[in-house]
Amino acid sequence: MNDLALREPRSRTVFHNATLVACIAVLGVAGNGARDTIEFSPSEGAELTKTFEMDVSMRLDSVSFIVNGQDFASMMGELDAMLEAERLIVVSDRYGELAADGPDTLTRTFDTLSGSSTASFSAAGDSQDQDASMESELEGKTVVFTRGDDGYEVAFADGDDDADEDLLENLEEDMDLRFLLPEDDVDEGDTWEVPLSDFLALLQPGGNLGLGGSDDEADEAAPVDVDEMLESFQESLDEILEGTCVCTYNGTREIDGVEVGEITLEITVSSTVDLVELITSVAEDNDQPAPDFEFADLNIDVEAEGTLFWNLATGLLHSLELSSDGEVAIDVAFEMEMMPGESASAEASIEVALSMKHSVTTE
Numbered sequence: 508m509n510d511l512a513l514r515e516p517r518s519r520t521v522f523h524n525a526t527l528v529a530c531i532a533v534l535g536v537a538g539n540g541a542r543d544t545i546e547f548s549p550s551e552g553a554e555l556t557k558t559f560e561m562d563v564s565m566r567l568d569s570v571s572f573i574v575n576g577q578d579f580a581s582m583m584g585e586l587d588a589m590l591e592a593e594r595l596i597v598v599s600d601r602y603g604e605l606a607a608d609g610p611d612t613l614t615r616t617f618d619t620l621s622g623s624s625t626a627s628f629s630a631a632g633d634s635q636d637q638d639a640s641m642e643s644e645l646e647g648k649t650v651v652f653t654r655g656d657d658g659y660e661v662a663f664a665d666g667d668d669d670a671d672e673d674l675l676e677n678l679e680e681d682m683d684l685r686f687l688l689p690e691d692d693v694d695e696g697d698t699w700e701v702p703l704s705d706f707l708a709l710l711q712p713g714g715n716l717g718l719g720g721s722d723d724e725a726d727e728a729a730p731v732d733v734d735e736m737l738e739s740f741q742e743s744l745d746e747i748l749e750g751t752c753v754c755t756y757n758g759t760r761e762i763d764g765v766e767v768g769e770i771t772l773e774i775t776v777s778s779t780v781d782l783v784e785l786i787t788s789v790a791e792d793n794d795q796p797a798p799d800f801e802f803a804d805l806n807i808d809v810e811a812e813g814t815l816f817w818n819l820a821t822g823l824l825h826s827l828e829l830s831s832d833g834e835v836a837i838d839v840a841f842e843m844e845m846m847p848g849e850s851a852s853a854e855a856s857i858e859v860a861l862s863m864k865h866s867v868t869t870e
Contacts, residue, residue, distance in 0.1 A: 542692035542693060542694050543692060543693055543694070543695075543756070543758070543759065543768060543819075544692050544819075545688055545689055545692075545693060545756070545768040545770070545817050545819075546688060546822060547609075547683060547685045547688065547822055547823070548605065548822030549602040549605060549610070549821060549822050549823050550602075550605075550821075550822075551602065551603060551604045551605065552601065552602070552603075553601070553602045553821060553823065554599065554600065554601045554602075555599075555600050555602075555821075555823050555824070555869055555870075556597065556598070556599045556600075556618070556869065556870050557597070557598055557599075557600065557682055557683075557824065557867060557868075557869050558595070558596070558597045558866075558867065558868045558869070559594075559595070559596040559597075559682075559712045559865070559866075559867050560593070560594070560595055560596075560864075560865070560866040560867075561593065561594045561710075561863070561864070561865050561866075562591075562592075562593045562863065562864045563590075563591070563592045563593070563861075563862070563863050564589070564590070564591050564861070564862040564863075565589065565590045565591075565835075565859050565860070565861055565862075566588070566589045566590075566859065566860045567586060567587060567588040567589070567857070567858075567859055568834070568858040568859060568860050569856070569857075569858045570586055570855075570856065570857050570858075571854070571855065571856045572853070572854075572855045573853065573854045573855070574843070574851050574852070574853045575851045575852060575853075583630045583631050585629075585630075586629070586630045587627070587628070587629045587630075588626075588627065588628045588629075589626070589627050590624060590625070590626045591624065591625045591626075592622065592623065592624035592625075593622060593623055593624075594621070594622040594641070594718070595619055595620075595621050595622065596619065596620055596712055596713065596716065597617075597618040597619035597620075598615050598616065598617055598618060598682060598713065599615070599616045599618055600613055600614070600615050600682070601613070601614040601615075606654065609654070609680060609681065609685075610652075610654075610680075611653070611654045612651060612652065612653050612654070613651070613652040613659075613680050614649065614650075614651050614652075614664065615649065615650050615651075615652065615682075615713075616647075616648070616649045617643070617645045617646050617647065617648055617649075617650075617716070618646075618647075619646065620642065620643040620645055620646040620716055620717075620718060621640070621641060621642055621643075621646075621718075622640065622641035622642075622718055623638070623639065623640045623641065624638070624639050624640075624641075625637070625638050626638075626639075639720060640720070641718040641719060641720060642718065642719070643674075643716050643717040643718045643719070644670075644671060644674055644717060645674050645716055645717055648663060648670055648674070649663070649664040650662065650663055650664060650675065650678065651663075651664050652678075652680040659680045661675045661678050661680075662675065663675070674717050676715070677714045677715040678713060678714040678715070678716075679708070679713055679714035681708060682708075682712050682713050683823065683824050684708065684709065684815065684824055684827060684867070686701060686705040686708055687701060687754060687770065687772070687815050688770075688817070689754070689756065693756040694756070695756060695757060695758040696755070696756065696757075697755070697756045698753055698754060698755045698756075699753075699754050700751060700752060700753055700754070701752040701754060702752075703748040703749075703750055703751075703752055703774070703776060704748060706752070706774075709827075709829070709865055748776055748778055748807075749776070749777055749778040749779075750774065750775045750776035750777055750778065750809075751774070751775055752772060752773070752774045753772070753773045753774075754770050754771070754772055754815075755770065755771045755773070756768065756769070756770055757769040757770070757771055759819065762816060762825065762826075765818055765820070765825065766818075766819045766820060767816040767817055767818055767819060767825050768816070768817040768819055769814060769815075769816055770814065770815040770816075770817065771812070771813070771814050771815075772811070772812060772813045772814070772815065772829065773811075773812050774809070774810065774811040774812065774831070775809075775810050776807055776808065776809040776810075776811075776833070777807070777808050778805075778806070778807045779804050779805070779806050779807075780804065780805040780806075780807070781802075781803065781804060782803040782804065782805050782837070782839075783800045783802070783803045786798075786800070786803055787800075798841035798842065798843055799841055799842040800839065800840070800841045801840040801841060801842075802838070802839065802840055803837075803838075803839040803840075803841070804837070804838050804839070805835070805836075805837055806834075806835070806836040806837075806838065807833070807835055808833050808834050808835075809831050809832070809833030809834075809861065810831065810832060810833060811829055811830060811831030811832075811863075812829070812830065812831075813827060813828050813829030813830060813865070814827070814828055815827045818869075823869070824867065824869055825869060826866075826867060826868050826869060827865065827866070827867040828865070828866055828867075829864070829865040829866075830862075830863070830864050830865075831861075831862070831863045831864075832860075832861070832862050832863075833860075833861050834858060834859065834860055834861060835858075835859045835861050836856065836857065836858045836859070837855075837856070837857045838854075838855075838856050839854070839855050839856075840852070840853070840854045840855075841853055
């Protein structure tokens with residue numbers, strides 16, 4: 508056997524080993540590709556103005572009220588009812604030093620806090636319309652959130668000594684929609700879910716901002732206090748809302764020269780809420796006898812989709828667009844007293860079409 512024959516296997520071995528090392532190196536580089544970081548990370552002293560706009564439209568789809576088999580609602584002829592409402596919230600935030608789950612301090616000025624609604628109702632040829640507006644004493648005020656042992660403490664900034672301290676109750680520091688962000692770095696196509704109860708931060712940005720009827724409408728019917736209503740449901744939202752919110756990371760893009768991470772949202776809500784206890788409690792609070800309910804259900808079916816853009820350079824919210832459509836229905840059945848000693852069975856049903864749009868922009 509000559510020397511070439513002896514050396515050839517070793518040469519092939521060296522070649523194969525080198526090839527294997529090169530492949531491992533290539534695979535290693537591919538496997539360690541950088542994942543994107545979508546996180547809340549403003550620098551100390553950063554400032555951001557946020558504009559929240561919400562438009563709500565509700566229209567009566569159908570109504571029935573049947574007593575002992577007779578539909579009394581049909582006797583009123585064609586019914587039509589609609590409510591349209593809008594809300595505008597503009598705040599300017601200045602961030603202090605960043606901690607693990609938020610800034611140590613946050614200074615917030617409430618630049619604009621306003622809302623309006625238009626309600627209309629028609630039946631049997633008669634119609635009624637009512638307009639209402641909302642405002643808040645917080646508008647123009649500046650508050651400071653300071654991290655404490657049990658969350659944030661909030662106080663008016665120097666110079667607002669005459670402001671009503673009650674306005675500070677139930678204010679929330681987070682108006683950055685941080686609840687929508689992924690917990691870890693992400694690759695394009697990654698998904699995660701968000702609890703539906705967290706969306707109170709979008710329905711009620713900044714907490715209870717004290718939006719109510721203006722003074723010149725004091726003698727008229729006040730608009731629905733949405734903040735107070737949402738606040739009363741806050742603790743039970745996890746039980747009330749059934750459905751999913753799936754977030755999907757779609758990679759990066761450029762908007763007006765700003766590199767942003769894009770997250771799409773797909774939301775489905777399908778819930779049935781038992782209202783018997785609530786209605787009974789309201790009746791008792793008003794010293795009225797509660798009906799003998801067979802059932803009283805609130806049914807919510809809503810689908811929504813939208814897109815969140817996150818500024819990768821500043822680590823702050825860039826913008827959000829979210830649209831939702833669905834139906835809200837109330838179905839009840841109960842026994843009602845027609846006169847002493849006589850009762851009747853009654854069924855009522857109301858279906859309302861719901862449409863909402865949320866928009867958040869920053870500068």
